[in-house]
Amino acid sequence: MLGQIAYALPFLAQGFAVTLWVSLLVVVLSLVAGVMMGVGLVYGPAPLRWAVRIFSDTIRGIPILVLIFFVYYGLPAVGIHLESFWAAVLALTLFKTAQVIEYLRGAVGSIPKGQSEAAMAIGLTFRQRLAYVVFPQAFRRFLPPWINGVTDAVKGSALVSLLGITDLMHAINQVIGRTYEAMPLYILGAVIYFAVNYALSLASRRLEQRFSFIRE
Amino acid sequence: MGYTLNFNLIWRNFDKLWGGLLLSLELAVISIAIGIAIGLLLAVWYVSAGRVVRAGIAAYVEFIRNVPLILLVYLVFYGLPTVVDIAYSAQISFIATLSLYSGAYLVEVFRSGLEAVPRGQIDAGKAIGLTPWQRLVHVRLPTMLRITLPALSNTFISLFKDTSIASVISVPELTYGAQWINFNTFRIVEVYLVVTAMYLFTGYALLYALRLVERRFRAAH
Numbered sequence: 001m002l003g004q005i006a007y008a009l010p011f012l013a014q015g016f017a018v019t020l021w022v023s024l025l026v027v028v029l030s031l032v033a034g035v036m037m038g039v040g041l042v043y044g045p046a047p048l049r050w051a052v053r054i055f056s057d058t059i060r061g062i063p064i065l066v067l068i069f070f071v072y073y074g075l076p077a078v079g080i081h082l083e084s085f086w087a088a089v090l091a092l093t094l095f096k097t098a099q100v101i102e103y104l105r106g107a108v109g110s111i112p113k114g115q116s117e118a119a120m121a122i123g124l125t126f127r128q129r130l131a132y133v134v135f136p137q138a139f140r141r142f143l144p145p146w147i148n149g150v151t152d153a154v155k156g157s158a159l160v161s162l163l164g165i166t167d168l169m170h171a172i173n174q175v176i177g178r179t180y181e182a183m184p185l186y187i188l189g190a191v192i193y194f195a196v197n198y199a200l201s202l203a204s205r206r207l208e209q210r211f212s213f214i215r216e
Numbered sequence: 217m218g219y220t221l222n223f224n225l226i227w228r229n230f231d232k233l234w235g236g237l238l239l240s241l242e243l244a245v246i247s248i249a250i251g252i253a254i255g256l257l258l259a260v261w262y263v264s265a266g267r268v269v270r271a272g273i274a275a276y277v278e279f280i281r282n283v284p285l286i287l288l289v290y291l292v293f294y295g296l297p298t299v300v301d302i303a304y305s306a307q308i309s310f311i312a313t314l315s316l317y318s319g320a321y322l323v324e325v326f327r328s329g330l331e332a333v334p335r336g337q338i339d340a341g342k343a344i345g346l347t348p349w350q351r352l353v354h355v356r357l358p359t360m361l362r363i364t365l366p367a368l369s370n371t372f373i374s375l376f377k378d379t380s381i382a383s384v385i386s387v388p389e390l391t392y393g394a395q396w397i398n399f400n401t402f403r404i405v406e407v408y409l410v411v412t413a414m415y416l417f418t419g420y421a422l423l424y425a426l427r428l429v430e431r432r433f434r435a436a437h
Contacts, residue, residue, distance in 0.1 A: 058412070058416060061415060061416040061419045061420060062377070062412050062415045062416060062419075063377040063378070063379075063380035063381075063391060063415060064377075064380075065380040065381060065383070065391055066380055066391055066394065066408065066411060066412060066415060069391070069394065069395065069398070069408065070408040070412065073398055073404045073408070074404050074405050074408055077219055077402075077404045077405050078219045078405060079219070151282065154284075155282075155283070155284040155285070156284070157284075158284035158286050158287060159284075159286060161286070162286075162384065169284065169286065169287060172287075173290070176294070180298075182294050182295040182298045183291075183295040183296070183298050183299045186287065186290060186291040186294070186295040187291070187295075189287055190279070190283045190287055190288075190291065193282065193283045193284055193287065194278075194279060194282045194283055197281075197282035197283075198278060198282050201281075201282065
């Protein structure tokens with residue numbers, strides 16, 4: 001049994017690399033999209049605010065699995081052909097983006113209005129106000145929930161296995177298909193996911209402590 | 217873009233979606249009920265227990281929270297029966313998994329709720345001569361439940377969405393119904409539009425109803 005699992009380790013490692021790669025792509029892309037849309041939600045004109053609100057509430061209201069199937073099966077039907085890998089990344093990114101929008105809204109909303117008004121009074125432009133006054137203060141509030149959300153991205157990436165992408169989850173199922181050693185392999189997989197996510201949540205706890213001097 | 221929407225095949229197979237939605241709700245309700253029992257028990261045990269028990273409960277909570285739900289679902293359905301001599305249907309297996317899953321989240325919710333009960337209430341209970349058990353049942357738990365109600369409703373709604381994972385072990389809930397129609401009729405865009413609307417409508421209706429309940433309980437005190 002151990003021999004078979006040892007034999008499969010390089011294959012599992014490849015799957016694990018895909019898991020990390022998917023998670024990284026999703027985290028980075030959703031950060032960029034989410035911050036931009038979040039700024040649109042807080043500062044944009046009414047139509048933009050409504051559009052972002054509807055986007056965020058819709059995405060957060062449906063199961064991530066439905067979103068993945070919708071993107072994967074739905075896009076080719078309307079003539080958009082994406083590789084399954086990118087369809088999965090797109091779906092997970094949409095999901096995460098909606099969360100980042102809410103983190104940003106919460107973080108920026110926690111900055112007293114007087115800060116923006118003071119910045120306006122000394123003649124800073126909108127961009128300067130964001131870059132020098134609002135974002136540096138909001139950053140500390142944004143960071144802990146966002147890092148916590150990174151573990152969700154890693155866990156969510158396991159769903160790409162359902163599209164036949166050989167991430168860690170899919171690699172495990174394939175090895176089980178050949179060796180019939182279901183329990184040891186699922187436990188091994190659980191331990192790997194646990195190690196990554198637990199390390200991430202420890203990091204977020206440490207960051208939270210570091211910024212715990214902020215009081216309102 | 218040569219795609220024309222045609223919902224006829226969706227309505228003809230709507231029983232698959234409707235039955236799926238009801239099953240999703242059923243799975244969520246049963247799982248949160250068991251999850252609440254697990255969460256309450258472990259939270260009460262945690263706050264009064266020694267170091268070893270605390271470490272054990274913390275290990276359970278951290279393990280569940282840091283492993284993907286889909287892996288837990290596979291582990292319980294395909295893995296467990298290979299090492300212990302038990303047999304269960306996919307549905308029962310999923311309910312067990314989701315209960316353990318929600319239980320882990322609820323231990324945390326209830327534990328912080330118990331800690332948030334004002335000291336003065338417990339002292340007042342002592343002062344009128346209640347035993348520790350009476351203080352727990354009549355003072356700490358009711359206050360704790362009122363404090364944790366919003367977190368409980370959020371957990372329930374996210375569990376309702378998590379029931380979609382049951383489709384991977386062929387439990388015929390809503391997402392499974394969607395896939396069935398997807399593969400058998402190829403009205404792909406239509407079926408996911410309808411299912412998205414069903415999840416959204418149900419989720420927000422639940423949210424609204426639960427907020428009403430929360431308001432009532434807050435108003436009473």
